[in-house]
Amino acid sequence: MNRIASALAFASSAAAAALAAFAMSGSAYAETPTIDTTKFTSMRSRAEVRSEALADRARLSSAGSEWLTQQSGPLPRSGMTRAQARAEYIADRDEVLARNSEIGDTSRFASAKGRATMPTMLAGQPAR
Numbered sequence: 001m002n003r004i005a006s007a008l009a010f011a012s013s014a015a016a017a018a019l020a021a022f023a024m025s026g027s028a029y030a031e032t033p034t035i036d037t038t039k040f041t042s043m044r045s046r047a048e049v050r051s052e053a054l055a056d057r058a059r060l061s062s063a064g065s066e067w068l069t070q071q072s073g074p075l076p077r078s079g080m081t082r083a084q085a086r087a088e089y090i091a092d093r094d095e096v097l098a099r100n101s102e103i104g105d106t107s108r109f110a111s112a113k114g115r116a117t118m119p120t121m122l123a124g125q126p127a128r
Contacts, residue, residue, distance in 0.1 A: 042049075
């Protein structure tokens with residue numbers, strides 16, 4: 001009995017897939033472009049518009065200046081130097097490499113000075 005039900009379920013799924021494929025295989029037609037026939041009379045001459053565009057060309061040619069126009073003031077300065085940031089990055093990178101190493105060099109990492117001290121947890125209970 002289960003084989004008949006399984007065969008019917010498979011046949012109905014295959015029929016539904018075939019019907020869906022048939023329904024989606026129709027042609028897609030592009031719509032004709034909209035042609036605007038409204039009359040437009042400019043208030044300025046072509047030379048005036050061109051000179052205005054060329055005067056502020058940097059703003060019109062790219063969105064690169066958009067960030068500058070949205071800023072309300074100068075960015076705050078950090079007290080950290082480039083050398084300090086680089087040293088901190090390298091130290092953190094070495095710590096990550098030590099944590100993720102496959103050679104089992106965790107004894108060097110465990111004895112390192114300045115490492116964060118966290119209590120050891122075993123199955124959710126603090127170790128004694």
